[in-house]
Amino acid sequence: MAIDADIVRPRPVDDLGRRVAAFTNDNLFTGVPQLLHPPNPYRRMLVPDAVAEVDFTRPLGTAEATGHRALVAHRLLGTFYEADTVLLPEQGLGALRGDFDRFYGDGLRRLREASLSDLERFAFALLDDEIDVTGAWSVADLAAYFEHAAAEAAGPAESLTAIAAARRPQVAADTYLVQLALDGLTEASAMSKNLGGAFGPEQSALFKVFIDEFGYGVHEAKHTTIFRKMLRSRALQTHVHAYWNFYLAGPLATNNYYYFVSRDHASFFRYIGAVTYAERVFAPSFVHMIETYRGVFGDDVDLHYCEEHAHIDAHHGRITRDEILLALAERHGTGVIPELVRGIAEARLLGGWFEQDAAAQIRWSDELDAYRSPGAGSGPARRVELTALSPFGTRSHDAAVIVTVEDGEGELITGPTAAPEPMARGDAVLVPAGRLYGMRAAGGRCAYTIRDAGTKTDPDAASDAGAVTPSAS
Template sequence: MPLDHSEIFAGLDPDDSNSIVKAFAANSAFRAAEWEELTTEDNPYRRPVRPDDLAWLNYSKPMPAAKALKLSALLGHRMLRNVYDSGLLYLPPTAGTAPETDGAAFYNDRNRILSALAAPVLERHLFTLLDGARKPLGSSDLTHLKREVREHHQQRLAEPGRAFTTALGTKDRKAAATFVMLQLSAFLPAARAATGRAALGEYDATHPGVRTLLLDDYRTWAGQHEEYRALLEAAELKPTAAAYWQLYLGTSLARGNHLHWLSHNREKYPEFLGAMLHHKIEEAADGPRFAEVFEDGLGLRTGLFDGLGALRESDLDALVDRLVLPLKALYGDQAVDRFHQGFADARWFAQLWDEDLTEQLLWADSIELHQRKAEALSKHIDDNRIEVDLDTFVESNEETSTTHVHNEHRLVMVERGQMHFWNNTTHKIEFNEGDKVLIPVSRLHGSTVLSGECTYHQPIIPEEMYQQF
């Protein structure tokens, strides 16, 4: 049957790029989550985006770095991952009506066309901030680049990320290790898929040996499938792609999306190679730390990182030469600058991820403390008759809020009814009438109503007041 383009382009405003993003997000596979869809272990295509929020979010212009942990970034990276993944093969573990229906929507021509239109809009919104965040190399000399790569490698080996030490210091280390595993599953397979995509093509005459290097990297990952699966099973998780979609931090998606962006846009080949090298350095440094967290919290000593993270300091200079020297003959000195750009941008996302994951782990491990803080804040507001902005919600049984973050600190105060509050696969937190909790800015969470109806309020807490408590 001929494709009906009029249906696809209906409602699109050629002068409003945001309308393209809205049309893409309207895919039925991306609809808001329902109560039974907190996880989607049998359906790799079901990826809730919270499309209703696009009524007030604007993706038509670049996002400032200050919003890199806020809602626009989270939903933007969810949508962009769906763009990239629609060009890859995913299969459900078993047959079923839901994956068949959502798979048809995920892979149909309408989604392919809207993906192609939405990709540059989302990429501009999400990645332009890197131009201002990046520290220039300062010289196009290859020796300078090698020194920076070596120094970063040494620093990462010496300084474990805060997220790992935080996970090892939590009260509920199984919950922390499970959440860390969820984040790994959000970017490790994506990074390898981006590498596999980058390998495709005929370029050996100009860049000898690198296609084999990229293919070997992807082949190594494919050969580690059983190790990866065993690690997920230790966390009582399934290996289905996007099974825990709602629990991926925006920064976890961003790390994979950055590599996808550079490999998908073929003109960014030097930048991709720089980002890939950074990813290999991160794996070499973080592999033992991931393994320690998983052994401590899940009781499994995994060998997954033994092969994936193989990178010796003595090999770094030779690897940089192998990746960059042939490109210098093609692009001149800008090859060094472009390679460094990819390297520096990947480092920025990795640092942001460490900060984001650290704060999420700390908050999730101290919900009782944040309940007490909420009580104190509420009393402070009432006693001093302070007026704050307030959102009120009245929701019915099983109404579900797809996981999200807030752009400001908020209290959740249940006036009537019951709800489940959740931020991990390990457990849900029950809130009843009168219960309160403080949700700091950018902390990922969702909720489901348990009673026939639930009324709850969300006072917005100014930064100055938040710091007092």
């Protein structure tokens, strides 16, 4: 039977902007005046004005991976993916039943389903450009490449180095912790999508990893529960997406990637490569995190979550490598190995973006005084007017901009616990490309302008990922 070409042809991407605009303009996603989101997992600020600026006709380039278009796309994707999970507020549904019905209801579901595949293509097509798995791969080549990739991640993460060097290391450490909250409060949700079906002993091995994440059915031992203990020890909010406004594009993209390759079971082997890499590198990374956070906070932080992962992820690293990754390659032959390798390479690349983005945000926020009074900027100005009741949202730009207060007084917000930066009339600050910030009115009203600072992102710039060949190991 012939397949109608209309069934498999992608929808025109120039229509994607209209579809996501209809979604983001729903009142669930237009924000609240507070910096933090209340305990309501169905409402999160998608900054409709910033979404309207995005050109969805051209997929993201690698140099934009932590920029404004990426931030918009991955906020949307994260919301789309989570609508396929069960989110219930810890305090009970109660008065939020209307939001629950709307979030999961037919109207928004139709918009999500009409947009999801196109948005995934927009956000993740760059992976095909960046990673080229070539050559004839054997199981031995796969094992060697995996060990090579994991060994490269053995040192302290770039973010942890930035925390240790910061003038305000506690603020920097909180910024990093909030990035972990994106996954830490809904941990293993993407993995759950790969547990169904029938694929032999490897399925049982994957389930062993999954059930560890859920504390073997004991809620107090569940990883999300012990992550909340760490947040509480830092006097941070523990409900899902309290810090939605402060998630960066790199961490959002990393979290979304695991949903992306889990939603499409044709990408199953890609997922296995990625999760095996992640489980291997998590254990040493949490050892380094323990050292850094002890150095910053002493005993005034609960590191049970980090200690658990430093222990259990060493075990998970062995299970995923021996009982899943290599076992699948042995069972299903050389035809699946390139996809397993691709998953390893993609997880490595995305993990690098996570770290680079978080470290750059930490450094910029910590050194903000050096970005004051940068000049007037160039080109046309976009004027934004705020009152005390204006919804608060954060955004970034794909080129460096100069933000100048024109009337009233404002506060520049650069992190979840960073002190607001007062800005009076005439004050200006340089916001580098990709840096996350928000403005709010102080004293009732504020008007500010955004002008190009003259530094642009090259969307065609290449990363160092390159081709992955058996000899690369």
